[in-house]
Amino acid sequence: MNRRIASIDALRGITIIMMILCSSIGWNSGLPAWMFHCQCPPPTYAFDPMVKGITWVDLVFPWFLFSMGAAIPFALGSRIRKGWGMGRISAGLVRRWLTLAAFGLVLGNAGLVTDYCAWGPSLLRLGIWCGLFLALWRAPAKHGYAVNLAGLAVVIALLIVEHSVFGASMSLHSNDIIIMVLSLVALTGGFAWLLTRERPGWRIALLLLVAALKEVSWQWHPFGFMQFPGWIDWLLNWRYLQYLVVVLLGTVVGDLLSAASAGGPQALCASPLDRRAIIAAGLCFLMTPLALWGFFARQIWMLFTLVFALGGLAMWLTRGDKSVWAYIMRIGFACLQFGIIFDPIDGGITKDHCNLSYMLSTGGLACLMTSFLLWCEAGAALRGRTLSKTLTMTGQNPMIAYTVAWFVIMPALMLVRFDLFEEMTVGRPLMGLLQGVIITGLMVCATCLLTRAKIFWRS
Numbered sequence: 001m002n003r004r005i006a007s008i009d010a011l012r013g014i015t016i017i018m019m020i021l022c023s024s025i026g027w028n029s030g031l032p033a034w035m036f037h038c039q040c041p042p043p044t045y046a047f048d049p050m051v052k053g054i055t056w057v058d059l060v061f062p063w064f065l066f067s068m069g070a071a072i073p074f075a076l077g078s079r080i081r082k083g084w085g086m087g088r089i090s091a092g093l094v095r096r097w098l099t100l101a102a103f104g105l106v107l108g109n110a111g112l113v114t115d116y117c118a119w120g121p122s123l124l125r126l127g128i129w130c131g132l133f134l135a136l137w138r139a140p141a142k143h144g145y146a147v148n149l150a151g152l153a154v155v156i157a158l159l160i161v162e163h164s165v166f167g168a169s170m171s172l173h174s175n176d177i178i179i180m181v182l183s184l185v186a187l188t189g190g191f192a193w194l195l196t197r198e199r200p201g202w203r204i205a206l207l208l209l210v211a212a213l214k215e216v217s218w219q220w221h222p223f224g225f226m227q228f229p230g231w232i233d234w235l236l237n238w239r240y241l242q243y244l245v246v247v248l249l250g251t252v253v254g255d256l257l258s259a260a261s262a263g264g265p266q267a268l269c270a271s272p273l274d275r276r277a278i279i280a281a282g283l284c285f286l287m288t289p290l291a292l293w294g295f296f297a298r299q300i301w302m303l304f305t306l307v308f309a310l311g312g313l314a315m316w317l318t319r320g321d322k323s324v325w326a327y328i329m330r331i332g333f334a335c336l337q338f339g340i341i342f343d344p345i346d347g348g349i350t351k352d353h354c355n356l357s358y359m360l361s362t363g364g365l366a367c368l369m370t371s372f373l374l375w376c377e378a379g380a381a382l383r384g385r386t387l388s389k390t391l392t393m394t395g396q397n398p399m400i401a402y403t404v405a406w407f408v409i410m411p412a413l414m415l416v417r418f419d420l421f422e423e424m425t426v427g428r429p430l431m432g433l434l435q436g437v438i439i440t441g442l443m444v445c446a447t448c449l450l451t452r453a454k455i456f457w458r459s
Helices: 006-024 056-081 086-110 119-136 144-166 177-196 200-220 238-261 275-297 300-317 324-345 356-382 389-395 398-415 419-424 429-452
Strands: none
Touching: 006 056, 006 238, 006 356, 006 389, 006 398, 006 429, 056 086, 056 177, 056 238, 056 275, 056 356, 086 119, 086 144, 086 177, 086 398, 119 144, 119 398, 177 200, 177 238, 200 238, 200 356, 238 324, 238 356, 275 300, 275 324, 275 356, 300 324, 324 356, 389 429, 398 429, 419 429
């Protein structure tokens, strides 16, 4: 029987907190460029693909994809152990794809009315979120489908109101791009795991093939003719599949974790209190700020040397450790090093438009952060404790956490004149950061309360 790995939930929770924080800080407060997407620097925040590098903000999307990939072996493996047939599992994957795609459409079109300071638009957004709550809530089986259908009816009715009363011009292409990418790679990543679950070497070969195609596409753009027609490319877009590099890497790590989960904390990290393990875990954590500094400051060769030396030291310190955290650490250091190597090959790491250097580097950092969290989880277990409940409960309810800030908290705050506080952030970096912390903190509180009450959305 597989035991839930708290580190996966914690990584997802960290990612969601980063996501809400980076999008809610005061943009006109004078915060430095490394507090925003690297290709959208202040003061104009205009997209500039010529800017090379990444910031902590650019870790959010790939880390979320990685955690989703790591969860696939647990979710689908559980269904296989329950005796589900391949047809039923496949239908579930398709249903999840379409559910997420519909969710992305609703979010994109509901976001067309953004005047938080007016009562009408604010109440509309609150109403749409309530409809989504009912439509996606895993309600008790007795009345579950009736509740979900009622929620769907509320969402459709309010979208009609948005169009007819507020004049929103709705479209299939007005969607939440993050959710649309997630929907397609969840589908393809799930099928990839199903087909290769007993042949991990094939999945690694598939990962290398996707990475090679991504690099070929980045350098020579030979696949432009494969684009789907406009009436369907909102749902099926080949460009989304490039993110399978990160998702498939996540499934490889998920397989390792799934195999080790039955062995308890000792299988995750054999000796978390050993001095060598403590140093190695610290180096895993250090890699994220070190890599962000090197890529942002464009100190690529210095970064390569430091990662090579410190990664080599971490692997030497744990050379006799056969537990899963050490294996994931090695995967992380290897991916990060290759990501650094591809930086000059790709003309500099960029998130938009993303290149192979970006995917390998951020995927490697996700592995290293997972390894660090596994060390924390094993160490906490030895003391009779668990990982941070705040992080894990936030990570267990990702879709609620993703929406509650912009569809509940922000409209509610603006209705009580929170916009006056926002005006105070102009030219004041600390106030701009405080705004983000307040909104993010409220999101975490709301998500944790719902998780504690065992209220989850389908995702």
